[in-house]
Amino acid sequence: MVVIFIDLEITTYNSLIYLINTKFMSTMLDAKIPSGPINEKWTDFKSHVPLVNPANKRNIEVIVVGTGLAGASAAASLAELGYKVKAFCFQDSPRRAHSIAAQGGINAAKNYQNDGDSVFRLFYDTIKGGDYRAREGNVHRLAEVSGSIIDQCVAQGVPFAREYGGLLSNRSFGGTQVQRTFYAAGQTGQQLLLGAYSALQRQIGLGNVTMMTRHEMMDVVMIDGKARGIIARDLISGKLERHFGHAVLLCTGGYGNVFYLSTNAMGSNVSATWKAHRKGAFFANPCYTQIHPTCIPVSGDHQSKLTLMSESLRNDGRIWVPKKQNDTRLSIDIPEEERDYYLERRYPAFGNLVPRDIASRAAKERCDAGYGVGTSKMAVYLDFAEAILRYGKGEANKQGIHEATSEQLQEMGKGVIKEKYGNLFDMYKQITGEDPYQLPMRIYPAVHYTMGGLWVDYNLMTTVPGLYALGEANFSDHGANRLGASALMQGLADGYFVLPYTIGAYLASDIRTKAIPTDSPEFVQAEIEVQERINKMMSIKGTKSVDYFHKKLGKIMWDKCGMARNEKGLNEAILEIRGLIKEFWSDVRIPGDTDEFNPELEKAGRVADFLELGELMCVDALNRNESCGGHFREEYQTEDGEALRDDENFAYVAAWEYKAPSEFELHKEDLVFENVKIAQRSYK
Amino acid sequence: MNLSLKIWRQKNANSEGKFQQYDVQGISEDMSFLEMFDVLNERLINEGDTPVAFDHDCREGICGMCSMYINGQPHGPGKNVTTCQLHMRSFKDGDTITVEPWRAKAFPIVKDLAVNRSAFDRIISAGGYVSVNTGNAQDANSLPIAKDNADDAFMAAACIGCGACVAACVNSSAMLFTSAKISQLALLPQGQAERAMRAEKMVAQMDTEGFGACSVTGACEAECPKGISLENIARMNREYYGAVLSSK
Ligand SMILES: Cc1cc2nc3c(=O)[nH]c(=O)nc-3n(C[C@H](O)[C@H](O)[C@H](O)COP(=O)(O)OP(=O)(O)OC[C@H]3O[C@@H](n4cnc5c(N)ncnc54)[C@H](O)[C@@H]3O)c2cc1C
Ligand code: SF4
Ligand code: FES
Numbered sequence: 001m002v003v004i005f006i007d008l009e010i011t012t013y014n015s016l017i018y019l020i021n022t023k024f025m026s027t028m029l030d031a032k033i034p035s036g037p038i039n040e041k042w043t044d045f046k047s048h049v050p051l052v053n054p055a056n057k058r059n060i061e062v063i064v065v066g067t068g069l070a071g072a073s074a075a076a077s078l079a080e081l082g083y084k085v086k087a088f089c090f091q092d093s094p095r096r097a098h099s100i101a102a103q104g105g106i107n108a109a110k111n112y113q114n115d116g117d118s119v120f121r122l123f124y125d126t127i128k129g130g131d132y133r134a135r136e137g138n139v140h141r142l143a144e145v146s147g148s149i150i151d152q153c154v155a156q157g158v159p160f161a162r163e164y165g166g167l168l169s170n171r172s173f174g175g176t177q178v179q180r181t182f183y184a185a186g187q188t189g190q191q192l193l194l195g196a197y198s199a200l201q202r203q204i205g206l207g208n209v210t211m212m213t214r215h216e217m218m219d220v221v222m223i224d225g226k227a228r229g230i231i232a233r234d235l236i237s238g239k240l241e242r243h244f245g246h247a248v249l250l251c252t253g254g255y256g257n258v259f260y261l262s263t264n265a266m267g268s269n270v271s272a273t274w275k276a277h278r279k280g281a282f283f284a285n286p287c288y289t290q291i292h293p294t295c296i297p298v299s300g301d302h303q304s305k306l307t308l309m310s311e312s313l314r315n316d317g318r319i320w321v322p323k324k325q326n327d328t329r330l331s332i333d334i335p336e337e338e339r340d341y342y343l344e345r346r347y348p349a350f351g352n353l354v355p356r357d358i359a360s361r362a363a364k365e366r367c368d369a370g371y372g373v374g375t376s377k378m379a380v381y382l383d384f385a386e387a388i389l390r391y392g393k394g395e396a397n398k399q400g401i402h403e404a405t406s407e408q409l410q411e412m413g414k415g416v417i418k419e420k421y422g423n424l425f426d427m428y429k430q431i432t433g434e435d436p437y438q439l440p441m442r443i444y445p446a447v448h449y450t451m452g453g454l455w456v457d458y459n460l461m462t463t464v465p466g467l468y469a470l471g472e473a474n475f476s477d478h479g480a481n482r483l484g485a486s487a488l489m490q491g492l493a494d495g496y497f498v499l500p501y502t503i504g505a506y507l508a509s510d511i512r513t514k515a516i517p518t519d520s521p522e523f524v525q526a527e528i529e530v531q532e533r534i535n536k537m538m539s540i541k542g543t544k545s546v547d548y549f550h551k552k553l554g555k556i557m558w559d560k561c562g563m564a565r566n567e568k569g570l571n572e573a574i575l576e577i578r579g580l581i582k583e584f585w586s587d588v589r590i591p592g593d594t595d596e597f598n599p600e601l602e603k604a605g606r607v608a609d610f611l612e613l614g615e616l617m618c619v620d621a622l623n624r625n626e627s628c629g630g631h632f633r634e635e636y637q638t639e640d641g642e643a644l645r646d647d648e649n650f651a652y653v654a655a656w657e658y659k660a661p662s663e664f665e666l667h668k669e670d671l672v673f674e675n676v677k678i679a680q681r682s683y684k
Numbered sequence: 685m686n687l688s689l690k691i692w693r694q695k696n697a698n699s700e701g702k703f704q705q706y707d708v709q710g711i712s713e714d715m716s717f718l719e720m721f722d723v724l725n726e727r728l729i730n731e732g733d734t735p736v737a738f739d740h741d742c743r744e745g746i747c748g749m750c751s752m753y754i755n756g757q758p759h760g761p762g763k764n765v766t767t768c769q770l771h772m773r774s775f776k777d778g779d780t781i782t783v784e785p786w787r788a789k790a791f792p793i794v795k796d797l798a799v800n801r802s803a804f805d806r807i808i809s810a811g812g813y814v815s816v817n818t819g820n821a822q823d824a825n826s827l828p829i830a831k832d833n834a835d836d837a838f839m840a841a842a843c844i845g846c847g848a849c850v851a852a853c854v855n856s857s858a859m860l861f862t863s864a865k866i867s868q869l870a871l872l873p874q875g876q877a878e879r880a881m882r883a884e885k886m887v888a889q890m891d892t893e894g895f896g897a898c899s900v901t902g903a904c905e906a907e908c909p910k911g912i913s914l915e916n917i918a919r920m921n922r923e924y925y926g927a928v929l930s931s932k
Contacts, residue, residue, distance in 0.1 A: 023774075060766070073818070077817075077818040080817040080818060091747070092739065092749065092798075092800065092801055093748075093804065093805050094805070095748070095845055096742075096845075098742065098747075100746050100748075101742045101744060101746050101747065110824070110825075112825060112835065133899045148821070149820070150824045151822065151823055152818060152821045155814065155820065155821035155874060156816060156826065156874070157813075157814045157868065157869050157874045157875055159834050159835075159836070159837040159868065159872070160834070161834070162828075162834040164831050165828065166828030166831065166834075167828055184836065184841075186837055187746070191838070192841070198724050198812055198813035199813060199816075199818075201805060201808040201809040202809065204805075204809050205810060211804075211805075213909060236794055248862070265741040265743070266740060266741050266742075266743060268743050299714045300712060302712060302714070302715045302719045304716075304717070304718070304743065305743050314763075315745055386840070426764070428747065430745075430771065431716075431769075431771070433771070433773060437736055453824075496820070498819065499686050499834055545729045545730065547726060589729060589730075591728075591729050591735060592734050592735075596695070596696065597737055599735075599737055600735060671694055
């Protein structure tokens, strides 16, 4: 295994050089993929994984941090199995985790539409969609369990959309040619989370889960090299608490908010996983960020977050810009032949349903070239006029109206669109003040999802024994680009169907460990360190608000580590971020006290961690001298501007070990493709 | 535009609260109500003052975290919007806006505009679920459900648990919230086995938490940002009385 040591302790841009010290280490990153044919690995694993007997389960405590899809499903399932579970979230209720905001749908290889779907096809689409940077074993398992997720959710009473015959309805998402996406209007995440939440609340009611809301995890407690608990802060009283667990699961979501503006909820953060990283958990592929093509464009400096317009809209909406540069006419005044449906033009096979990374870059390309629309010129149109007419005709036929007027057709068509996407259209109108039933939406790409995360093996265990990562918090299944409707699938797969099995492999050998008292020295020391950090932050009493730093970091990241990156920009970004870290720790102003409800203090802790993560993202992006999926290095592109991978040198997972501030060591996990032929990705 | 804000300030659950006035300038009509609060808070921080605490997270109307009582209306003016979706174009230059937290015995104040709504979670724990362990499910399509029932269940399930219904009600009743969950599950075949028990237990928990009775004023429906309808309360009453009668 080749290990590259990168020393970035150099202060000026010109002298920024890598000390590349290649040596061979005996420790390989072992993903613990079971042997055997791909479609038998998981079944075989389940038949042989050690079990914990029911009597022992009652004495084993598991800490679950986060109650989104991954955390709520894991906590409920583990409690059903008989483990003693303690769950944490920073919101006032587990039902408010960021998963609630997911809109478009969840994939599953059910083949209910009889359109040729299968476990293998979902596996293949995900590997290809991820630009051949994901691990085959994990992805195949994900596809295998996908069907059970839908069964489980329906049994819980999740009201998915249905056809008149009473069976489940499906829609298409990007990067696929089958209809495998299950949905509940534009509120799929809400309905799935409420399903998992109800299972969790049931276990809370039964006394099997202790739920700690408005609690933030501040650090992982390590004892004898294993994760044995956490330090948490009660956000209302400000008190620090110590909690023991035989194992700790981090289900704390993604880190898109490192960009300040993103479609993530305001509180989404990297802190839990970053704290784990500092305690020894490797951080994998941090530079893989998903920029979603269809979001409401930025409207001004006051903007605090960006709003997604679900990918499902690309089922019916057509994306275009004027053929003429700087065209100032209203959208409806531009005749059909003067419109450039650039996705349909460039990618005839997939058209408007190309994967996200491709759609985003294509939008940026058009806007940079001067074809953008709206006042800022940083937007493209997403137009439903044709779909409204098509649906109108369909409805007229259904109702037997043969000579419908165009008003009637419009009316009926809008009715269908409303049923499919009503909440999204309302949201668009609320925010922009424009009516998308009349005018095309204006959209632009925005930060949405992070494929990178804590490195985990097949069991979802990080490099720290006893510490697991589930859902968006891990790096495992989406390679360099996630397909739409696959995050919900992965979060629930991890929590309902994967971890409850794989954790047995660790806990079965831990049944003799008695609960460790929280007055043991490791707990005491961990709490002292957390307290000291808080005190240090509060004592700065500088002149700038936390948001000032967050916005500055966001701008650096968006400009230099966003949709397109290059070596020069990344080197600059690293230095700028280091400067910002110094400034933060000498000039941040946090009002209020530590022993009270203090949202500014919470934000400060999160931004401090985002700053460090931002640097690592740039280091990772700089190391990866290729373009793949969401990681687009301008130096590496084909003649027609597509991402140019370098499979010979970069078909690996980059897993970074934290050494010291600004010092990270690279470990690699080689990606082996035995079931999918690695090829240049084409959607033409 | 320039605005005058009268905001409820209260240090914690045990202290007295009072209104305090703040003037804000240069507010753009494209800002959301919470972005206007961001502007105010940024200024308070820079002036060495304590920013106003309020709950929020998704800022797109789905998490149910935001909860401001604006000019006497939960989530302010406008139909079917949460506080975070309310935009400043709903106000005009020179307006005075009064902002308070949800007021209900069962929702104690945490600080300023943030309240504790964990009573809602306990109502769900009492019975707002189908008892099906992971792995117990049959194939999803082996249970066809009439589209109308599925759609109605979905409409009820759209509740975001924000608590505006309680804040709007003179009796601080949680009937709309509770009935939405009971309805969702009563409309679906999956919910049948536990139907009677669910209604009884959830209603009992609602009373234990200290929410008031329903006098059918309809204020909850009028203020609910997700359009949860009063029909759900009627359905819950049928479920509840049916359950009580059959268990006697
Ligand atoms: C607007 C939007 C729409 C989306 N639509 C789709 C879609 O249609 N289909 C799809 O597949 N995916 C979609 N996604 C992606 C998907 O929603 C997320 O990737 C997924 O829900 C993440 O789930 P999770 O359980 O990993 O984390 P989250 O749901 O983010 O939950 C994180 C949990 O961790 C807790 N937490 C975090 N930090 C701490 C801490 N330090 N201490 C204590 N608790 C902590 C939080 O309280 C929360 O409970 C969408 C994402 C966005 C932003
Ligand atoms: S019923 Fe409406 S007002 Fe009440 S909690 Fe649900 S969404 Fe909020
Ligand atoms: S902040 Fe989520 S609903 Fe308003």
